[in-house]
Amino acid sequence: MFWMLNSLLGCDDMNRQLELLEKAARENRLAHLLLFHGGSALQQREVALRLAQILNCSQLTPQGPCQTCLACRKIISGNHPDVLWLKPLKTTIGIEQVLAWQPKVYLKHYEGNYKVSVIEQADALTLPAANALLKVIEEPPERTLIILSAENAEGILPTIQSRAQLVYFPNLSEATWLTGLGEVDQQEAVRAFQLSGKNQNLATAILEHGVQIVQDWVEKFRTAVDKRDFLKLFALFPIDKNQAVLYLQVIAVQAQAGIQKGIIQPFELLAIGKAIDVLRQQVNPRLVIEVLAIELFQQGGARCD
Numbered sequence: 001m002f003w004m005l006n007s008l009l010g011c012d013d014m015n016r017q018l019e020l021l022e023k024a025a026r027e028n029r030l031a032h033l034l035l036f037h038g039g040s041a042l043q044q045r046e047v048a049l050r051l052a053q054i055l056n057c058s059q060l061t062p063q064g065p066c067q068t069c070l071a072c073r074k075i076i077s078g079n080h081p082d083v084l085w086l087k088p089l090k091t092t093i094g095i096e097q098v099l100a101w102q103p104k105v106y107l108k109h110y111e112g113n114y115k116v117s118v119i120e121q122a123d124a125l126t127l128p129a130a131n132a133l134l135k136v137i138e139e140p141p142e143r144t145l146i147i148l149s150a151e152n153a154e155g156i157l158p159t160i161q162s163r164a165q166l167v168y169f170p171n172l173s174e175a176t177w178l179t180g181l182g183e184v185d186q187q188e189a190v191r192a193f194q195l196s197g198k199n200q201n202l203a204t205a206i207l208e209h210g211v212q213i214v215q216d217w218v219e220k221f222r223t224a225v226d227k228r229d230f231l232k233l234f235a236l237f238p239i240d241k242n243q244a245v246l247y248l249q250v251i252a253v254q255a256q257a258g259i260q261k262g263i264i265q266p267f268e269l270l271a272i273g274k275a276i277d278v279l280r281q282q283v284n285p286r287l288v289i290e291v292l293a294i295e296l297f298q299q300g301g302a303r304c305d
């Protein structure tokens, strides 16, 4: 799913940075590898799309891509054969995904001037996947741009990071985030933003998943932990890994708020963080959450009202 290309205007520094990137794209002197990092995944996607369009638009105007030529339209709908998107299938980007992508990068350009690959949530690359990616980065084919999009640059292999031009994206304000969503229920979006602890990427994930579903699950988990009730806990399954990671992230946000108010012990946040890490490494979500609940039971519940 692609977001509308609304203008997600950030601060002046950001705009200046983007101007320079666009200028480099127009003049065909863009780096082969860009690493977008920082808070706003939505804005990162918008900029990646725009650069792909600038590099391939057949009627480029001084204001930017025309948005009407075939290339522009195919890029925006995600159907351009030379603009490739890679993102986690589950919670990680595995080596098989990178190996499937690799030959497409080396194939001749189908239609476009430029091949653009966007790797979203690049901090979710497994180590073997990152190493396979490194091989492409070391010998990039001509007229190829690879954009890595990540929340934290630290999550990217240093050998990849050192070859990239880093572009930092600041956090969006709630209002700017809401504007960039296009046509969604604004009240739902505001609830998602609150539930996320003002983390726009988490808020977007909550919104896509369904605010009520997330809220219900999290509340039931807290009740089960507070009452040390295994039956209530069992009723929360089955869920898949993505759901589990999302729910635990929201529980972590609430725990953080609870610590600040002095009603939650810091160890709980550590236990939740550990559970999220374990979950990302291919483990049964039910097992991880049950182990977490038992840890919280023993320490007297995860109360965070």
Ligand SMILES: [Zn+2]
Pocket: 056, 057, 058, 059, 060, 065, 066, 067, 068, 069, 070, 071, 072, 073
């Ligand atoms: Zn165009």
